[in-house]
Amino acid sequence: MEANGEIVSVNLPTRVDMRLFKILTLSVTVGVELELARQEANGIIQIGKRILRVVIWRHNVWKYDILYRNESLYDMTFDIASIEPSFDKFFDNNNQNAAIKTQAESTGCIVKQVIGRDYTDPAFELVFLAHDSQSELVYTLDIGTVPGGSDVVSDMELGGTVTTANIDMTSGVPLHFTVKAINSEGLVSRTTCNIHTYDITLPVGRLTPRFLTTSRPDILRCSTLVFDDSETTSLKEAVGFGPGEWGEQSIPIHLPDLI
Template identity: 80%
Template sequence: MYRIPTTAAAFFVKKPESAAIATEAAESTGCVVKQVIGRDHTDPAFELVFLAHDSRSELVYTLDIGTVPGGNDVVSDMELGSTVTTANIDMTDGVPLYFTVKVTNNEGLVSTTSCSIHTYDVTLPAGRLTPGFLSTSRPDILRCSTLVFDDSETTSLKEAVGFGPGEWGEQLVGWNEPDVTWIEADAANQFPNLEYFSIPQLGRLVSPPVDSVTKQYPDACAAECLKMPTTKCRSFNYDMRDGKCELLEELEGDGVVLHQYGDFYHYERLGLGLATDYTHNGLDMKHNNLHYFNIEAVNSLGYKNILTSLPILTDFTTPEPGLIQNKQLDVMSHGTCILLTPEEWEGRCVEETFLSNNRTIIDGKGSMTVFNGHIPLVDERWTRANRYIACKSPKFNVLLKS
């Protein structure tokens, strides 16, 4: 006879009397499997440990791996050399995997035991960094919202701000570990399945679909996504015109982009990863520089990735006019955003600059300040770009505003 011991006896109990505990095989899964920590994500491996004993017979160990309990659709009848096995075979990622160990003696009698891992991780941590603005007229404030997600648990997050992307982009704010909060589903949605997804964004995420089906409503598409593990369906595209439902493994960010396409809308599954907002005050940024937010994410397997935002441009000057001669007035002043902005745009006046942001010019004869139409400095009626000013009056005053 041989028996497969409990997990505790095999791996966690160090006392000699643990052999007595091993007789209670039926009370546990009998094996332990884990993904090996510290390997490269392109060369992953798992470690499988179990115990088996037969004092009168040699034993043969074989392994099945499947995406369902007892299945063998990933690996079938793989022969094991011992009760401790490390292997780096190609396997399905992003879904739970179930390991079934079969132990056979000389009489052909077979005993089995099983264990599982929630996913086989072969990807780096990913995410999205969204700056609060892509250009700023304030030298002291930067903001960014981040979302970091991964198949494995994220164990470390560090943030920095600098003049470039990547590890060395830390000139403005050095690497530090900020607080983060888990994303939670908003249950206020009237559709029971859509409550687990974000507010839809107009557009289609450019990503190979895990599956593509046709559903009458977005809620039905959400239900199909919820049937899959969170590591396999993180979002979906839905076409409001013909009901096409594309189930996706990826989220927007880290090279995966959202584009407007027909009547498609994109939904992201909530509760995936870590999210936080960064605000840095009291900075001393210089004019006409690019600044990048950088996030270093490390997961429980030791996989590390550095995510980078789009650059943020600092612009502290007003638009430059053309040649000014015989000027009568050229002064800088500070203007309040709300007083100088149309009512429908007043919501954009957020944390307005304290710098001088208006330049008033009264030019003189020989100046070429604002004529820039279809024929530069000649045409006085039409303009071909909205960053220029065109005018057909020979005498005028111009107020340039940033």
């Protein structure tokens, strides 16, 4: 027969759980087990003496605990990798020979009006680069007449980081584009860019001749004034006996020497 007793027994069980589902979640639980005046009696059959003893049978005959408490001291769950998506910054070089026009600036996105299209069917191109190492991203676009505004377009869903779209928008004023990247946890990052104007009109102008008649048909002089919402990149002239494309009998259409 063997009798054992403990006045106080204290244990601090600790458990750590780690879960990975798009983001890494860590749970830490620390508790306390308190046992006072613990007594028990065990029946034992053993062979040998002292350090050569071998227990071949052991059974608890009687056990008594005066007090036992099990309490939680600390229980916390938090996300280790819950971070917002990020946009890469890049600089757009304003190339005069490019197929699209823009105002160059260092930003997280670049928006350009595509040129070479009919003025009744304008389009813009939007380029950005966003990434999130933990989840896929959803992209939306707001367009407004003020920075961060959405009075022109609100929460337009984008199919990727390069978008070309032709939608009805306000012309003649600066437009501000706000791209939002949203990850699976609902965290949002934003980046903005703008265009000086969205040009949906033809250039207009006025041509004023220096004289209406002349005895020197080889010398002609006039002044020209052109109005447009965007920068004029090409100007051609011709002289003939009719208006428009039919008036180039004397001098075929060509690029003039501007003074």
